[in-house]
Amino acid sequence: LPMNVVEPLTTHEQALEIVNDLLDSGIENIKLRYLGWMQGGINHVFPTRASLEKSVGTKESWRILSEQLRAKEVEFFPSVDFMTVHRNSLFDGFIGFRDTSRSLSRSNAYINTYDIATYQPVSAKRISILSPARLSDVVGSFLRDYMQYGIRGLSSGDLGLLLYADYRTKPDDLVNRQTAKSIVVEQAERMKNEGLDLTLKGGNMYLIPYAKYLVNAPMYSRGIAILDYTVPFYQMVVSGYLGYAGAPYNLADRSGHFYVLKMMETGAIPYFAVSATESFVTKNTDFNNLYSIYYQDLVDDILRIYREVDEVLGEVWGMRIVNHEIVGPSVFKTVYEDGTTVFVNYTPYPYVVDEERVVPAEGYVVIK
Numbered sequence: 001l002p003m004n005v006v007e008p009l010t011t012h013e014q015a016l017e018i019v020n021d022l023l024d025s026g027i028e029n030i031k032l033r034y035l036g037w038m039q040g041g042i043n044h045v046f047p048t049r050a051s052l053e054k055s056v057g058t059k060e061s062w063r064i065l066s067e068q069l070r071a072k073e074v075e076f077f078p079s080v081d082f083m084t085v086h087r088n089s090l091f092d093g094f095i096g097f098r099d100t101s102r103s104l105s106r107s108n109a110y111i112n113t114y115d116i117a118t119y120q121p122v123s124a125k126r127i128s129i130l131s132p133a134r135l136s137d138v139v140g141s142f143l144r145d146y147m148q149y150g151i152r153g154l155s156s157g158d159l160g161l162l163l164y165a166d167y168r169t170k171p172d173d174l175v176n177r178q179t180a181k182s183i184v185v186e187q188a189e190r191m192k193n194e195g196l197d198l199t200l201k202g203g204n205m206y207l208i209p210y211a212k213y214l215v216n217a218p219m220y221s222r223g224i225a226i227l228d229y230t231v232p233f234y235q236m237v238v239s240g241y242l243g244y245a246g247a248p249y250n251l252a253d254r255s256g257h258f259y260v261l262k263m264m265e266t267g268a269i270p271y272f273a274v275s276a277t278e279s280f281v282t283k284n285t286d287f288n289n290l291y292s293i294y295y296q297d298l299v300d301d302i303l304r305i306y307r308e309v310d311e312v313l314g315e316v317w318g319m320r321i322v323n324h325e326i327v328g329p330s331v332f333k334t335v336y337e338d339g340t341t342v343f344v345n346y347t348p349y350p351y352v353v354d355e356e357r358v359v360p361a362e363g364y365v366v367i368k
Contacts, residue, residue, distance in 0.1 A: 006041040007281060009293075012057035012065040014276035018295050019074055025299075027306050031213060031243075032069065033077045033155045033199055037062070042287065043086035046094040048138060050080075050146035066151050077155035077199040077213075082138055082187075083162050084111060085128040093141075094128075101131045101166040101175075109164065125286070131166045132180035133173065139187045143194060153197045159184055160211070161202030181206055203234075203244070211242055215271055219246035219262045220254065229326055232334075235266040240320030240337070245271035249305065250292050257362060258346070263309050264364045265332050265344040267321060270306050274298055312366050316340050327351075331359060341367040 010018070015034060022030060038044035039051040052062055069076045088094050100108040113125035130138065146154070163184065166175040175183070188210035191198060200207055203214035217238075221230045238244055246262070248271050249255055263270065274295040282290045292298075316336040323335035330346040343366075345351045345359040352358050359365045 006036075006053060006055045007285075008053075008056045009036065009275035009277045009281070009290075010056070011276070012061040016065055016068055018274060018276060019069065019072070021299070022302070023072060023074075025303055027303070030074045031077065031199070032074055033079055033215065035079045035157075037078050038080060040087045044080070045087045045089060046085055046092040046138075047080050047082060048093045048141040050142055050149070062149065066149060075153055075197065076151055077153040077197070078151065079155035079157055079199075080142065081157045082135060082142070083130050083158040085130055088128065094130075096128060099131055099134050100128045101164060102168050104167050106167060106169060109166075129162070129164060132164075132175045132183045133166060135183055135187055139190065143191065147194065152195060153199065154191060155199040155201070155215075157201045159188060160200030160204050160207045160214070161216075163204060185210075203238075205237075208238060208242070213242060213269075214238070214244040216247050217244045217268070219259075219266055219268060232266040232321075232324060235268065236321045236324060239267055240318065243269050243317065245269040247271070248273035249301070250274075250298055251289070260305060260308065261344050261346060261362070261364060264312055264342055265334055267313055267316065267334070267336075269317065270302075270309055272298060272302055274302075312342065312364070315368075327353070339368075343367075 015032070019030060019032060036042045036044075037053060037056060038047065039053050041053055041055075044053070045051070052059060057065070066076055085094055085100075088096070096108060103109045109129055110126040111129060112121035113127070114120065115122055163177055163181055165177045165180055166173075168174050185206055188198065188207050192210045197212040198210055199213040199215060200211045201216045203211065203217050218234055219232075221227050235244065245268050246252065246259075249259055251273055252259055262268065273290070273293050275290070275293045276295055279291055279294045279297075282288050316338065319336045319338060321334055322337050323333075325333040327333045327343070328351050331351045332344050334342045334344070342364060343353060343357070343359045344364045345361065348361050350358050350361050353365070357365055357367070
């Protein structure tokens with residue numbers, strides 16, 4: 001009989017080994033966002049409880065991991081999705097007709113998964129989205145179970161990314177987007193009041209006051225022809241208030257040297273998605289997008305990029321960006337509140353700033 005099973009990519013012990021290896025290599029101030037720790041793996045069960053996934057470890061190994069990370073001053077953020085229902089089992093408390101948001105046609109709303117060849121939705125892989133009216137109950141039930149672990153961090157993969165309405169027939173049950181936003185903010189505030197530090201994916205602005213870190217924040221445009229320049233307005237707003245990163249370096253649609261230059265321009269933190277198991281195990285699974293995450297293949301890039309970016313931005317992380325200018329075609333200038341100035345040149349030609357300074361082709365110059 002065909003079955004869906006969870007294949008571990010990084011167990012609790014392996015996660016600790018990766019962290020120890022990075023610490024031994026001189027990388028400090030690590031933030032660990034851990035996906036797949038809950039029952040069901042990355043696409044976990046409906047989160048009314050904080051049940052552990054047995055294939056990646058036991059309660060004892062989970063306790064050791066969290067205690068060791070705390071002792072090493074590594075901030076720990078287990079990740080959970082509250083608004084997307086990846087798995088719906090018989091006794092998990094999720095009832096489709098009651099708990100799923102409704103579209104304008106009053107039918108159940110879904111997030112579609114598309115066939116990459118035809119770009120047609122695959123009906124067997126569509127994901128239900130939780131009604132905002134049910135979010136408070138789910139978060140409350142999850143937190144009551146999660147707080148027993150004594151972990152002071154939590155990451156959400158969808159609270160800062162999704163916002164939608166629930167168009168039910170009865171006016172009293174209808175939830176518009178503005179009300180949905182208020183509900184999401186209330187739950188983020190609830191987590192913060194519980195003493196949890198939050199890492200959010202995406203980072204919709206109404207949740208900024210409740211987040212400590214952001215991942216997958218926008219770093220550049222898709223290059224649409226009607227756009228002349230990309231302005232890091234988002235980074236200018238949040239800089240100095242919380243740490244932020246773009247998509248993982250090894251999974252970004254534009255990685256390599258361009259990604260490094262964008263970090264220099266925007267003040268973003270280096271961010272990588274890694275596993276202890278070789279990436280080929282994700283082939284022909286629902287996670288074939290994780291095609292380049294094997295830690296041993298990435299460790300040299302991680303060390304090189306961290307050291308390069310830390311040398312430039314290490315002293316200004318935590319400071320506000322006070323000015324950003326376009327000084328030439330695809331040449332940008334970023335100024336931090338202590339006066340540190342970074343010139344970034346995306347062109348294949350050197351750019352002359354003045355008689356004393358030349359920004360190399362596809363390079364940068366820092367003025368402390």
